[in-house]
Amino acid sequence: MQPKVANAFDQRDWMPEEAAEALRAHGCRVTLPRLAVLRALIEHGGTIDATQLTARAQCYEPGIHEATVYRTVKVFAEVGIASHVHAGHGPSLVRLAGNQQLVAVCRDCGAISPVPGGAVDQLVLDVESATGFVIEPGHFALEGVCATCAR
Amino acid sequence: MQPKVANAFDQRDWMPEEAAEALRAHGCRVTLPRLAVLRALIEHGGTIDATQLTARAQCYEPGIHEATVYRTVKVFAEVGIASHVHAGHGPSLVRLAGNQQLVAVCRDCGAISPVPGGAVDQLVLDVESATGFVIEPGHFALEGVCATCAR
DNA sequence: TTCCGTGCAAACAATTTGCAATAGA
DNA sequence: TCTATTGCAAATTGTTTGCACGGAA
Numbered sequence: 001m002q003p004k005v006a007n008a009f010d011q012r013d014w015m016p017e018e019a020a021e022a023l024r025a026h027g028c029r030v031t032l033p034r035l036a037v038l039r040a041l042i043e044h045g046g047t048i049d050a051t052q053l054t055a056r057a058q059c060y061e062p063g064i065h066e067a068t069v070y071r072t073v074k075v076f077a078e079v080g081i082a083s084h085v086h087a088g089h090g091p092s093l094v095r096l097a098g099n100q101q102l103v104a105v106c107r108d109c110g111a112i113s114p115v116p117g118g119a120v121d122q123l124v125l126d127v128e129s130a131t132g133f134v135i136e137p138g139h140f141a142l143e144g145v146c147a148t149c150a151r
Numbered sequence: 152m153q154p155k156v157a158n159a160f161d162q163r164d165w166m167p168e169e170a171a172e173a174l175r176a177h178g179c180r181v182t183l184p185r186l187a188v189l190r191a192l193i194e195h196g197g198t199i200d201a202t203q204l205t206a207r208a209q210c211y212e213p214g215i216h217e218a219t220v221y222r223t224v225k226v227f228a229e230v231g232i233a234s235h236v237h238a239g240h241g242p243s244l245v246r247l248a249g250n251q252q253l254v255a256v257c258r259d260c261g262a263i264s265p266v267p268g269g270a271v272d273q274l275v276l277d278v279e280s281a282t283g284f285v286i287e288p289g290h291f292a293l294e295g296v297c298a299t300c301a302r
Numbered sequence: 303t304t305c306c307g308t309g310c311a312a313a314c315a316a317t318t319t320g321c322a323a324t325a326g327a
Numbered sequence: 328t329c330t331a332t333t334g335c336a337a338a339t340t341g342t343t344t345g346c347a348c349g350g351a352a
Contacts, residue, residue, distance in 0.1 A: 119277040126270040132298025140294040147283025
């Protein structure tokens with residue numbers, strides 16, 4: 001089911017072999033727990049929190065510990081495989097680095113909705129030219145009320 | 152979830168007497184610890200985390216406990232006196248309800264920069280018409296790198 | 303063989319909650 | 328009075344870290 005091939009880091013699908021190369025290129029080892037986390041991220045495809053990610057990774061590597069998942073995600077972020085998304089009050093989220101989709105978290109039901117691309121670009125430019133602050137839209141989530149809960 | 156209180160007060164400064172009225176109108180008592188938190192918020196003027204807010208409130212009410220500050224902030228939010236701002240990885244912030252200024256938190260130094268008003272309005276409209284998701288710009292912070300750290 | 307990475311437990315940080323004592327209306 | 332509110336300590340939740348063992352290179 002996993003589509004073959006992907007270009008470097010800006011592609012959405014991270015094939016395990018490419019990620020393994022990225023790890024080795026940074027002097028990190030390729031281990032079963034790390035591959036399990038990677039597969040879980042690929043399988044899920046979107047933004048996911050550490051607990052759910054651990055549960056999914058355990059399908060591939062049953063004994064994997066949540067602390068290991070946290071450490072793995074940190075390494076993945078340093079190596080450029082994955083990145084963090086800070087959501088509102090809940091736990092922070094993880095996703096593959098290729099996925100820079102801005103998301104919005106519903107304050108009532110916690111649902112994660114993708115935000116159409118492009119809407120943010122102008123904001124980023126405006127803020128940078130006005131204040132010099134460089135917004136990184138992939139690293140935080142918007143908050144509000146989703147269409148369902150708004151009613 | 153919580154009904155949005157009439158915005159009659161949003162555009163002015165919160166004087167202690169007005170806040171006291173808002174509390175009584177909701178059947179809440181006006182206590183010294185609550186007034187201390189209110190004064191600390193007014194004195195500070197911006198967004199502040201619970202620990203710093205407690206420290207400032209202790210100038211007015213020395214014995215006030217941090218748990219009380221958390222509970223007070225929750226009541227203030229329900230009554231419409233204050234609101235939460237969820238910042239990146241750090242603790243969440245509080246401010247007076249009239250202050251709906253969007254802020255950006257630097258991922259390197261943690262500095263909180265105000266974002267010029269209006270920059271977000273288009274984003275809010277775009278996202279709502281495209282997805283029905285209603286973004287609440289006052290309740291989260293943008294993340295990125297501030298002008299100083301960008302160099 | 304060499305260390306890096308892992309599991310585990312324990313530490314930590316932010317926040318919430320149970321309970322008895324206190325103080326506002 | 329009567330009960331919301333407080334202080335305190337303890338529980339929760341999300342995340343990080345110290346340590347000894349096991350496995351990748």
